[in-house]
Amino acid sequence: MTDILFESRRDLRERAFQALMSLEYEGDVVEACRFAFTHDKEETDQEVEIPAFLLNLVSGVRQSKDELDKQIAQHLKTGWTVERLTLVEKNILRLGVFEITSFDTPQLVAVNEAIELAKTFSDEKSARFVNGVLSQFVTEAE
Secondary structure, eight states, rough: OOGGGGOHHHHHHHHHHHHHHHTTTOOOOOHHHHHHHHTTTTTTTTTOOOOOHHHHHHHHHTTTTTHHHHHHHHHTTOOOOOGGSOOHHHHHHHHHHHHHSSSSSSSHHHHHHHHHHHHHHHHHHHHHHHHHHHHHHHHHOO
């Protein structure tokens, strides 16, 4: 079994994103995290301990979803709304804003990780968009 202490934060962010995507269609946070964490592992013990980092990201974004959407909306160009964004972009932005504003992750790391998620789960155009929106949060915080 993979030792949870050796899971990389990048991998856990990917799994957090996957859990958030599944939660768009309802479900339980812990079960979404458990599935995202174990779905591609050879050994899947129902009693596997889910890393706190993963649970904290997913539950934090889920609990703060409306506030995060308001913050994101304030940084979109005129004519754009959060509802107009794809589910992938929305969840990556929520995850990034949550890490920037409410987590111990260094801001530039949070932005870079969100960009990498966009490159993995969307495309370059989406990655540039995510970079543009999240960079505004870093600039404001400085």
